[in-house]
Amino acid sequence: MEDRLDSISGLPFEILRRILSLLPLEEAVRTSTLSTVWKNLWTPFQVDMDFDTNPITNHEDCKRVIQVIGTILRSYYDCPEVWKLCLNFPESKKDLIVLATKGAENEVHFEFSKREKTSGKFKLKLEQTCQGFSDNPTKKASFSILKTLHLRSVSHLAKDLVSALFSNCQLLESLKIEKCVGLESLDIEAGNCLQNLVVLDCPDIVDLTISAPILKSFSYQGVLPQIHLVNTLNLVNVVLNLKDGLGNNEFDCEEILLLLASLKEVEILTISGWLLEWLCSAGVIFRCLRFQFNKLKELRWIDSLINRSKRDSLACFLNIAPILERLFIKIERANNCVPCPYFHQYWHEPHLWMDFATVESNTSQLDHLKVVTFLGFSIKEDQLLLMELLLKKASMLNSMSVTLPTNRIWRVVKVSLHDQQKQASSNHQNQIAVLSLTKDFFFGFTEEIYGGHCPTNANVKFCD
Known part of the structure; x- marks a missing residue:
């Protein structure tokens, strides 16, 4: 590799500049680190x-x-x-x-x-x-x-x-x-x-x-x-990565709702989870608003952690995304946690401290959701309950995967108690099962290997 680099570096400056002209600018700038010859091109x-x-x-x-x-x-x-x-x-x-x-x-x-x-x-x-x-x-x-x-x-x-x-x-x-x-x-x-x-x-x-x-x-x-x-x-794709919180600004619930209303026609939306959590903590019930995200096909939810209030606020937001097809939930632990304040007045009514059964019953069917991806997850109670909610509400779901902080990727399916007993007796490698919190089914985790494909012995299927 070094011999090839030396031979290329020995070319006349005019030819090296021509090579740079064929590269995207960011990649071209990186060539300055290759050798003194390339660095001199950027003097x-x-x-x-x-x-x-x-x-x-x-x-x-x-x-x-x-x-x-x-x-x-x-x-x-x-x-x-x-x-x-x-x-x-x-x-x-x-x-x-x-x-x-x-x-x-x-x-x-x-x-x-x-x-x-x-x-x-x-x-x-x-x-x-x-x-x-x-x-x-x-x-x-x-x-x-x-x-x-x-x-x-x-x-x-x-x-x-x-x-x-x-x-x-x-x-x-x-x-x-x-x-x-x-x-x-x-x-x-x-x-x-x-x-x-x-x-x-x-x-x-x-x-x-x-x-x-x-x-x-x-x-x-x-x-x-x-x-x-x-x-x-004509906006199609919007990213609101509010990783630094409020800064020195004030949180105005009405201003945020006006912003969301102006984004109602987008097809791809990335948003910080704490913003939805704060809106719900202020009493906003998304299905009671006058607008919906009727074109939204892909939602990317990002935050430093997921807990009960963040989980339930995401479930509340999904009620106004009727044709959502792809959902990505990313945990970026390097980001600072943005603690939610206490709201003395409520937009609609307080609802984040409802029990999970009520949250589940208030969540709409996700009839178009086909792909759910969790990034940076560790398997904990609130995350398992969110998985359970999505498995129940997304009747057309054909792919749910979890990427752990170690970058290991697992495919997730819902497995009945009866089928899990069969899987346990066959003793497959690269498969684990986690009992749901309701104890009426298992989450089946199959590690994705062989270039991103599931192993051939992963024959677990979705169960009602």
Whole structure:
């Protein structure tokens, strides 16, 4: 393997750059770790720019920076490369460094950094208006080639620069914003091209407003802000990974329900379990709401643990997903637990402390559910009761599997007491049985081996 790498590394730089141009940008960047030769391919082209005052709040100076970026964009086309823009402000003693990593498929990643350690709070408005270069079509055209834009660590010093940059990206299809410390409000108004939006790990965000008429995929990870989706009727896939809890924000039950109502037409939804738990703890009964998820086919539920209240809140939510086909329940123990507060007033009525028999009777039949997957599970009482509930309610279920924290995968079926006695006498390997809490059937666990397929001796079947 090393001999092959050495022989490839000995090729001329032009050929190595051509190889990079054939790779997705993230994979191309990883080649910098292969050897010194590959690392040298990613040596930044440095551009130094001096300003008398802070250019990020000055229209003409901001325009000057973007013209330089436009030149960079027109320079690459054939192969990925890195440019380093050093914006120096002697009077304010604040320097801003922009790393622009460009791919061959009309993709650019901007990473912002500053030498000062303090970070100011700021609002960021991204609007596709083309005002930044209305007087210079040739410069505007250099931005119109962009289809993927990744913004990382945007600060208050760069907010006007980023806004002006985005306004000229008229054909942008994918936008990613991450790790923007100090960002409190993000307002995105896109045109008729943006299809994919990702916002990750902006710890100070309070308000997020999105208007994008053909947006199909929206992924958010971090603290829970107020999320307003305007003119986003074409959304298909939404991720709300609220792993960092509330942050410094307040929990507004009505705001959350309005958000869920705006997502009622999606087909794939990923959501943090604690959000559903808090809604149910506040008395929300999902089947009493005025909307349902009538197109939802795949639900991904994620949390740091599963207990009685989380289990029952998930069961309550399933009542408004009438055509659900696939359910994935993932336990990420590395995430922080988000403890639920005590609610003094209730939306409908308190119901999370009902006995399990009542929860089961209040759960709708899941007539379309075919696949259930538990990820990161350890077999405990609340998890077994959830399995039992799903086995009873999903009449068309043909696959239930459990992936343990050790990454061992087990197929789960419901086995009658009579059939379990037959299985015990045959003494099959890679099979275990766990008696249900009601003691009227067994959970049959068969380890999936041989490339992910069940062993041929796993002849346990679903039993009524």
